[in-house]
Amino acid sequence: MDYNGEVRACNFSRDSKKFGNLLEDQYDAIFGQKANFQFRNAPSPGGAECEGCSYYFYCSGCFVKAFMVSESEYPACPWRKKWFEGMSLSRDASPELPGRKLLPLLIQPTPPTPGHCGCSG
Numbered sequence: 001m002d003y004n005g006e007v008r009a010c011n012f013s014r015d016s017k018k019f020g021n022l023l024e025d026q027y028d029a030i031f032g033q034k035a036n037f038q039f040r041n042a043p044s045p046g047g048a049e050c051e052g053c054s055y056y057f058y059c060s061g062c063f064v065k066a067f068m069v070s071e072s073e074y075p076a077c078p079w080r081k082k083w084f085e086g087m088s089l090s091r092d093a094s095p096e097l098p099g100r101k102l103l104p105l106l107i108q109p110t111p112p113t114p115g116h117c118g119c120s121g
């Protein structure tokens, strides 16, 4: 939650999906959303789906970094597909910031080899 009551997946994803505002919305409207269940149920990146992935040391333990990678450089990310199928963290991005990524990638890892992580891409 940030200073004005907006609830997001993570404080490091300031431009990303807003689940609601604690000063304006009912508790259930914010925390009863499917997206909240997905976040509660998903393991941190770095588990079985991530074995052998070139982004392992970047994403491991950080949902936001894994979302950045899967929304930019590696859309076939198997962790993302398994736990967050159809969900985008950037869908509520501010209209005045078109095309802005969640955060700049801090490293430029080598794209995964096709077939790694059990994907075809």
Ligand code: SF4
Pocket: 045, 046, 049, 050, 051, 053, 054, 055, 056, 057, 059, 060, 066, 069, 070, 074, 077, 078, 079, 080, 117
């Ligand atoms: S890109 Fe996806 S599969 Fe690779 S380490 Fe990150 S979350 Fe795991």
